[in-house]
Amino acid sequence: xxxxxxxxxxxxxxxxxxxGFEGLWAVKQHxxxxxxxxxxxxxxxxxLSMYFCxxxxxLVAVAFSGWSRLLRxxxxxxxxxxxxxxxxxxxxAGIPVLAVVVLGTTLACASWRLTASRIVxxxxxxxFAAALVAAAWTKMQHRYAEATMQEEYFDxxxxxxxxxxxxxxxxxxxxxxxxxxxxxxxxxxxxxGPRLGFRxxxxxxxxxxxxxxxxxxxxxxxxxAPAHNLAALTxxxxxxxxxxxxxxxxxxxxxxxxxxxxxxxxxxxxxxGVGLFFATCGIFGQSLTEWTYRQSTILxxxxxxxxxxxxxxxxxxxxxxxxxx
Numbered sequence: 001x002x003x004x005x006x007x008x009x010x011x012x013x014x015x016x017x018x019x020g021f022e023g024l025w026a027v028k029q030h031x032x033x034x035x036x037x038x039x040x041x042x043x044x045x046x047x048l049s050m051y052f053c054x055x056x057x058x059l060v061a062v063a064f065s066g067w068s069r070l071l072r073x074x075x076x077x078x079x080x081x082x083x084x085x086x087x088x089x090x091x092x093a094g095i096p097v098l099a100v101v102v103l104g105t106t107l108a109c110a111s112w113r114l115t116a117s118r119i120v121x122x123x124x125x126x127x128f129a130a131a132l133v134a135a136a137w138t139k140m141q142h143r144y145a146e147a148t149m150q151e152e153y154f155d156x157x158x159x160x161x162x163x164x165x166x167x168x169x170x171x172x173x174x175x176x177x178x179x180x181x182x183x184x185x186x187x188x189x190x191x192x193g194p195r196l197g198f199r200x201x202x203x204x205x206x207x208x209x210x211x212x213x214x215x216x217x218x219x220x221x222x223x224x225a226p227a228h229n230l231a232a233l234t235x236x237x238x239x240x241x242x243x244x245x246x247x248x249x250x251x252x253x254x255x256x257x258x259x260x261x262x263x264x265x266x267x268x269x270x271x272x273g274v275g276l277f278f279a280t281c282g283i284f285g286q287s288l289t290e291w292t293y294r295q296s297t298i299l300x301x302x303x304x305x306x307x308x309x310x311x312x313x314x315x316x317x318x319x320x321x322x323x324x325x
Contacts, residue, residue, distance in 0.1 A: 023081025061275030
């Protein structure tokens with residue numbers, strides 16, 4: 001149970017430790033082993049980016065308004081390392097998504113009663129952020145110039161993110177209840193990709209010729225990737241009912257976190273509610289262009305934080321009930 005200050009502190013230390021480690025590992029990968037787009041201990045740069053979009057906002061919230069000075073500085077350091085790590089992924093969606101959720105968390109949690117120390121610290125933070133962006137600007141320009149919006153979403157001849165939206169529509173037209181969880185790549189590679197002119201390798205062909213023992217063979221074959229959009233992937237695999245149920249879940253998660261936004265700023269538990277709200281916004285934002293929500297590292301972390309938010313929501317309701325008696 002996450003109910004008292006002790007449990008919240010343990011959760012934050014664990015979260016900050018994980019984020020700080022991934023951030024340091026990203027720095028090591030980029031500057032020592034010369035990895036162009038870092039992935040940390042995850043399998044892809046975009047996966048690491050989504051992980052940071054999820055985990056950095058709660059740390060930022062506590063850094064501005066935590067329970068103790070030591071915990072605040074710890075969370076601030078972890079959040080800074082996570083921000084650096086995300087920037088080194090050069091994720092085209094992750095960078096603006098993190099910027100928006102961190103700005104939102106800051107506006108919602110930071111005190112506006114300015115003191116000399118706050119002015120100095122916040123000025124240092126702004127300079128640090130500007131320096132990071134300036135150092136990575138050339139690489140960022142190159143990443144964003146790799147494909148235009150027209151090429152990425154509207155050109156039917158390019159295997160971009162737009163193709164997955166069209167594939168999801170085709171699958172839903174044929175299968176109201178979807179093709180089954182984790183079956184997207186199989187059906188797109190075999191049936192729906194060729195309809196749009198993409199000649200993926202058929203899974204059945206690989207199995208019949210090579211068997212199922214050579215995992216590397218499947219990894220290196222031209223197979224359809226999961227849809228680079230969580231809604232499209234859910235629609236294709238779980239159909240219209242699955243997408244509607246999933247949408248209701250997301251609405252509930254947003255509602256639980258948003259309920260803490262209007263509460264008084266001096267409430268310590270409000271800070272965590274707001275941080276978890278923007279964490280949900282972060283993972284949702286990058287899920288518009290990625291499917292990696294489903295990867296175990298990200299999924300487990302998200303559900304742990306949602307469990308904490310549910311506990312926080314229950315405590316808030318108990319406080320409201322007691323105050324009205």
